[in-house]
Structures are given as structure tokens and as C-alpha cells.
Amino acid sequence: MSKSKNDYSNRQHMYRKDYELFYYKDMQFKNVSLHHHDFFEVYFFVKGEVRYQIEGRNYHLVPGDILLVNHKELHQVLIENPDHYYERYVLWLNKDYLRSLSSGRTDLTRCFLDQEKKTLLRTSMENHQLIRGILDKLHYQNKEDGFGADLLPKALLTELMIELNRMSFEEDKLQPQVKKNQLIDSVISFINEHLEEEINMDLLAAEFFISKYHLSREFKKYTGTTLYRFVVQKRLIKAKGLILEGNPITSVYEECGFGDYSNFFRAFKNEYGLTPKEFLGVMEERKASETRADTRI
Template structure:
């Protein structure tokens, strides 16, 4: 669902219930809005748009580029998800730990995180804490990337560069001025002065070029977090999620108790062990749908027993069927979704 559509629905709910709450303008603020009024039963019934994996269901408003500023408490309502577009985060303040695919990053002020389409990601929590951090979020569509590479003949932007997630540390380095691209994009989007879209598209192209250059020249600025007990377990699941996995078998593999393993997922990732595996399988399934694989084949290769099980899990997690998702992606590919 597009952010603009969600905003319109929220505005309708506010008017219906005669509420004077500031209209939220970003995904995080929308979930804070939902939490703010979740004690009022009538309103909760109207807020079914927040059910399921909210972040997983987000779509771009523009067929090319969206950007917004997000700030607030990152509580346990953000689960493992992926997008059909590129997501680039620029941390302006605070700190947070993030799982991107099977790698864990400690994100701090000045860090830039590049997340390609179909790559699973979510925050990791420690000691039931709520993390507050501010970031500028940039969404870039596959259509924009294709237009950029085709029209500019940018052979240097390889498929490896576009498909690899990374964290770039800029604070206190020669890369510190990369933040200006994010603030400029945000300014153009907010002000919408003459030729703002042209400047936004050119600014984003320059930013992407700078990021890809930096990953090539400054590999020392690509840090990872210190090892954690969760890391090898996530890596194990990443390599085996297509297979039959049980809580007992994975606990035995890492010489820990079943209760310890279950608690680790609940505390750090805000979800159960089996739900996490289902989410990972579905993220892989989405990618296969985008590639045009047959639905029945996808169900089996992703680790589901049959298509019916796959269909039910997909519908429950995302609110649409696998075939509806295929139609949605096809519309985005030709620009008709914007």
C-alpha cells in the first residue's frame, strides 16, 4: 500500500472520530499513531491497514524516487521484511542494530545502509530496549535504475553492485559530505519548487554513483558488528530455510536448549522461531515471483509442503495472494503503479 493512500485513510479515520492528531507522514510515525490510539476499540477496527507486516506492504508513490524523514522510537513492531525497490537509509542521529540478510550492522550517525530489492532486513533488539534514531529514507525503483543505466550507458554499475547490501561509515571520514545528497533530495521533495523532480532524479543518480565508487575505493569504511550469539544461527537459517527446519534440530545444532533458542528470537527479533523462517521463505518467494517462476514450483523450492500452505502463509503475511502480488509487480515495472 502506498504511503499517500495510508495517509488518506488515516485522515478519514481522524475525521470520522473527530480527532485532532497531527497526520503522520512516514512509516514509523504511522505505526506510532496506531499505538497512540490502540486503546480505543472503535478506532482500532478502522485501523486494519496496520495489521500484518506493515513495512512489508509498503509501495512507492512515485514510479521512480520517494524520500522522507523518519524519527522516533523503533520499538518491536518492525519485523523481518523486504521491498520490491531499493531502500537507502542515512542515519542523522542515534544508533540501532540492524539485520540485513544474514549480516548484522551497528548503525550510527553518518552511516548509509544500501538495501537492494528482495533483501530481508529488520532491527535487532537487546534487553527489551526501545531504540530511537533519526534517518532520511530514500526509495529508488527498479524502473529508475533501468532508466539510469540505459540512458546514461553506465556499464560500471554492474549487477553485483546493484544486488549487494552494504553499510558505509561516513562520519569523521572523507565521505562525510555524502549526507548532503540526502538532505538535498528531502528539500526538493518537500518544497517542490520549479524543476524539483529533475533535480531530485539527477541528485539521486549522483548519490548512487558516489556510493558505488565508495564501496570500490574505501572498503575499510564497510564495517560489521562484533560477533553475537544470534549471528551463526541466522546464517544457518539463511543457508537452510528452504529445507525442513525444526526448533529442536536447530537448538541441537548450536548446543542450546529449545527454550533458549525460542526466547532469543522473541527477544531480539520480536517474532517466533517458526514465523521468522516463514517470513524468510516468503521473502525468497517474492523474489521468485518477480523473476517469473511458476507458482507451484515456488511453493516447493521455498520450503512449503504444497501450494495451499504457501498461499495461506503469503496471504496471511501480506494481505494479498501470490498472484495479486505478481500483478502488482508487473504494474510497477511498466510505471502504471505510479
């Protein structure tokens, strides 16, 4: 079974309504800036020297490692040796599509959303081969349009997500290498719980009884960004969720701590290239298009 690599693209949005799978193999790859998606991501590491930052935790990866990233987690990859090949599979999953593959008994989104979920799965050789085998078959199906081409990807994705969920909640046999800082973990938890309130370095320094200069340095070290930038991105993630739930755009900014609408409008446009109203219009049109397609099936 032949396998061709995808040309890397820095887009962070899905074209399809179900899933997209990429197989990348790059040399001299540059770091990706801190970002999030409106969908789930399964990242399967094959080769390279990289470190992955997710919500202030740093993961030093070994071949076969799997990362499960949900739609609210800020993350980025850091290349530690650009002269080595950086090889990986990246699977994007629409949240609603994954729910549609689930059943009343089996929730396939659990490995992304459960409070006890693991972010990094360090696999045994047996599981490594199993997961890579499924990903290879799924990647091959991207180019196929023969008999069963509409059913086999769904079957492969269901099998993949069942296995990942099983692995995510079984007892750790292989201990992954995670570099984290208890202070930064606590600061990020505080931020997530107080997004609608004023948050700044002085407030956090007082809350955690620490010098703001030390906090600033440690925060940048473990998250890869500044406190201000991190808070803005987190507020925007919350704002998008509220908009999609039907909350009025003109009141969302208050619930997310932006202070005034102009600041919210500017931050949203700078981050996503769309105004809040344009974003809502795009999402409503996409949903209407999917509904029309479903009625034709």
C-alpha cells in the same frame, strides 16, 4: 534551503516507480516490526539512540552512519531511548530504476547486491557532509516543479549512488560497532541455503550440536523474532521473487518449502494483505502502467 520533515507512515511499499525520499524527526517513536521491501533502502542516521537489526546482526548507530539494505534482507529498528529525538533520512530505490541509472561500466546496484558489500558505512565528517548535502538537495527537489525538475533528481541520485558505492568498497578507516554471533550467522546462512527443505528447531539443534533451548533464546536475541517467523518470512521473500520471474503460483510453494498450497496461501495473505494471485495482478498492472507512461514520453 528550508527543509520540512515528513509525517511518519508505516507503509512498506512504494507509490512511485523510481524513488521515494523521507526526512523524519520523531519523539516517542515505537519500534518497527521485522520486515523487508521489494526495493533497495538507503538509511542515513542523523540523531537518536537506536539499534538496527539486519539478518541477525545488531548495529549500534552513531550520527552519520549509513545502512544499505537490499530487497531480501529482513530488518527492523529498535529504539533504545524514546525520549530522544529520532532523526533520519530514508531513501527507497526501485531496483529497475537504479539499474537504468547504471552503465555497462558502472553498476550502481553493486553496493546492495555484491557478495562483498558492506551493510553499514561509517562515514568521515567530509563524507557525512557530502551525503547529507545530496539528500537535502534531493528532499528539496520533491517540492519543486521548476526548470530542470525532471533532470536534477536523476543527477543527484546518480551522484549519491556513485559516492555510496565508492564508500562501500573502500578500506574501512572507521570501524563500525556491529554485534553479531557466529552461531546465528551460520544458522541464517543454513536457512537461506535450505529454504525448500524442512527447517525446525530440532533439525538446527542437531546440525549445529547445540541445545534447541539455547538456540531458540540466542536466535530471538539476535534477530528479534522466532525461528519459525524468520523462516516463513524468508520463504515468502523467495516466493515473491519466483512469482515475478514467471513461475506458476501453484508450484512456487513447493520450491519454498511450504509443504502445501493452503499453508502458503494463508502465510502470503497474512504477511502482505494480498493473495499470491492478487499480488501478481497488481505487479503486472503496475508494469503495464509504467510501460504506457514510457511510450507517452
